[in-house]
Amino acid sequence: MKHTISKLTIKNFRSCINAEFKFSAYTPLVGYNNAGKSNILSALQWLLKKSTLSEKDFNDQKLPVEVIAEVTGLAAELLDKMPSNQKTALEKFIVNETLIIRRLQDSPTTKATDIKLTVWDEAISDWSKNPTGLDNAISSILPDPIRIGAMENAAEDASKARANTTIGKLLAEFLNPVKSAHKEELDKHLSEVQQRISADGDCRFSELSSIDDSVNKKIDDLFPGMSIKLHFDIPSFDDLIKAGTIKVYEGKNVARDFSSYGHGAQRSIQIALIQYLAEIKRVNASNITTTTLLLIDEPELYLHPFAIEQVREALLALSKSGYQVIISTHSAQMVTSEQSQFTLLIRKDECNGTYARKRLSDAIQNIVPDSIHQMEQLFSLSHSTQVLFAEYVILAEGKTERRLLPFLFKKITGRTMGQEKYALIAQTGVNDTKKSMEILQAMSIPSKAIADLDYGLTGAIKHGFIDANDIDVIEIKNIFKLLSDQGKITLNGNGVPKNGIVDASKAYELISNESSAIPHIKALHVKMKEKGIWLWESGAIEAHIGITNKDEKSWAKFKKDIASNGLQQTCSDYKSIIDLIEWLRN
Known part of the structure; x- marks a missing residue:
């Protein structure tokens, strides 16, 4: 079972004036600097993770930004595994296992609430606006993408993992077994802490009660009949995961900040997490019902040639285990002969903006019929x-x-x-x-x-x-x-x-x-x-x-x-x- 975004159309987004891109499960984007490869990844990210675009994101501020994707491989077997309400929201728009979705922002001043996903309705030959439950249904088959940039924010990203950062998303991906095994145990400990430091705890620390009493005497003088209690919120297990971070150890078990290491070490740690993710996803591939976009700028950056091959193989493994991997690259080592036919050659000129040349696989089919x-x-x-x-x-x-x-x-x-x-x-x-x-x-x-x-x-x-x-x-x-x-x-x-x-x-x-x-x-x-x-x-x-x-x-x-x-x-x-x-x- 494998559904992917097979075609993407980008209009008026940064250097992409009006361009179409064909994707496979693993798609390298090859082109010279400033050709617009990262803009393609950003457009994909925006399609599935709504944000408000600014003036600089509009190629022409008089025109809307529009990103359209064809999602193929949405077989009945997949729909049957979805909650009934999500299945209902999607199935009437799926034709030949294909769903076409669009995100549009009219202008830089458009309100965030007006930037919505729409879906193509074959029955009316038009976009169906705001179908009930569409966003949740799309998220269930295409979750928020994981985006790994070309190291410009790597230190901040890895030292402060949150739900919307690369490291935070990776942690959420492979810590599920920890959650399953220990959530009950940890919740028990958190509950005990809550009893001691929350306002309504049964076993509050006496020091907290003493502070409450002293402050309340002052309040009673100013506002009789009112009182306070010190209160501390206890995080849930999910909150703890979202707050997770990375400490780097070297030598005599001394922890150092991620940012104190060079780009090579930073990139190696990021990629090591990707490789581990590939391993655990390979084991559980048969149970995967979603396709997560993994968007990476120059995964080979700062890595040794042998390490580049390891990264490539890890990404290829992920592309067969519930991920659609799209990378920008300047390294021939990231493209084997098997993937070269699906590689996109990205170019940019003044007239067309960013565009893709015809893929090798498509050119061969047109020229060589046998x-x-x-x-x-x-x-x-x-x-x-x-x-x-x-x-x-x-x-x-x-x-x-x-x-x-x-x-x-x-x-x-x-x-x-x-x-x-x-x-x-x-x-x-x-x-x-x-x-x-x-x-x-x-x-x-x-x-x-x-x-x-x-x-x-x-x-x-x-x-x-x-x-x-x-x-x-x-x-x-x-x-x-x-x-x-x-x-x-x-x-x-x-x-x-x-x-x-x-x-x-x-x-x-x-x-x-x-x-x-x-x-x-x-x-x-x-x-x-x-x-x-x-x-x-x-x-x-x-x-x-x-x-x-x-x-x-x-x-x-x-x-x-x-x-x-x-x-x-x-x-x-x-x-x-x-x-x-x-x-x-x-």
Whole structure:
């Protein structure tokens, strides 16, 4: 049983002008600083936990703020477990296990009492205002969210736990077993205290009665017939839980304030509570009938790389145990290949404000209709999670490109590919080029590809980048025929090289040295660049940089030679490498 907020629409809230976001049980929000990731989390929080928005929360103060959520997975089995009055309040608005709710604030001056949840009524095709018991019914399936910020208030939050703080909510979540086991015992002790210090206690301390008597003598002189008794309220068990706090011990059992520790220690304690919560929720997962939103800004902040993986796994466990986890992150470690397809790429521009690019899962479904190929393509792209953190993608099939291109890029530009927001993505095969580029285009991520020369005569034709009757393709094949007739290479039935007299890769290197072929190869190269694909004119990158093998030893020697002799002296075709880098950056 699992219900979640599957879609959120935010209008006029801070940087979100009018944007739609799709969520899964575990949804990372990836984007650069100031893209609006935290604003999305805040809008979610406001939807389920009413507060009054101020002027700064309105993108345009002349328009209302509106947050709409689709809650899916509200099966009959879940409704049957709800109190009858709450079930009645909800069930008539649920269509295909989906409920649509909205919170709206007309202006910054709107009264708190006028900021209410409404629900979409399919029967009247309009919002049903103020249905009886709606707020309580919604709270029973979607309780107040737990929000963990990016440490700005961590010390205050952890040292003063209250019902509306992160620590207070976490304590309330996992102290229920303590309450069940000891409430009766503690209530008994509290009752004994009450008898001694409350105004109507049967066993009041004599000192309190003595004070009462002395004060009442004074009152009687001023106002005969009136008297007082000192009174002290006794907290309930729940009050004690809400007042709970954290003391930090180190060394010889000396307690220190949480705020006296660095951000790393503070974050570690917060996350440790989350991990413990994940453990106890996993045990009791079958009994969970609510979904609590867990909203975290940068959970990886101040943590060691190994600790980041532990946090990720704890959050994933919670997403399967009654929580919907939505995080903002700058760390690829928070996004495994399995989650990358549901990750939201958050961007912001002047026209649209904050918005999400199309998810990888949605782009693949639109571009690749066959389910088996969808899985293959997803596996290929999602295993390169850096695609989610880049502004530009370079697709490369060859191992040498993947190993040496980042090195060459930095040597030539003085900057890393990451500094210029490029992601170098490995393809499982050059035949994935077209699909990968279309998927990235659907996600609004600019991409370019690098391919060996053979692709221009095979895959490029199959994918529609080049016409089979292209004059340059025909001329190159004619020259291959001459080389074959001379016994230098072996051709397949389509007139392109195959392994035989020499390897197919060697055949492409041979033709690149034929003076009659060079103009046609150059022309094909230019045509493919216009399609966003770089063809190596000498067959493959190895011929251009001057190495013969594709192995660690050859790559290491190449780097060593550059360190000793420089790039220009080492590369056999230095200019083509410069041209490639300039083309990638344009």
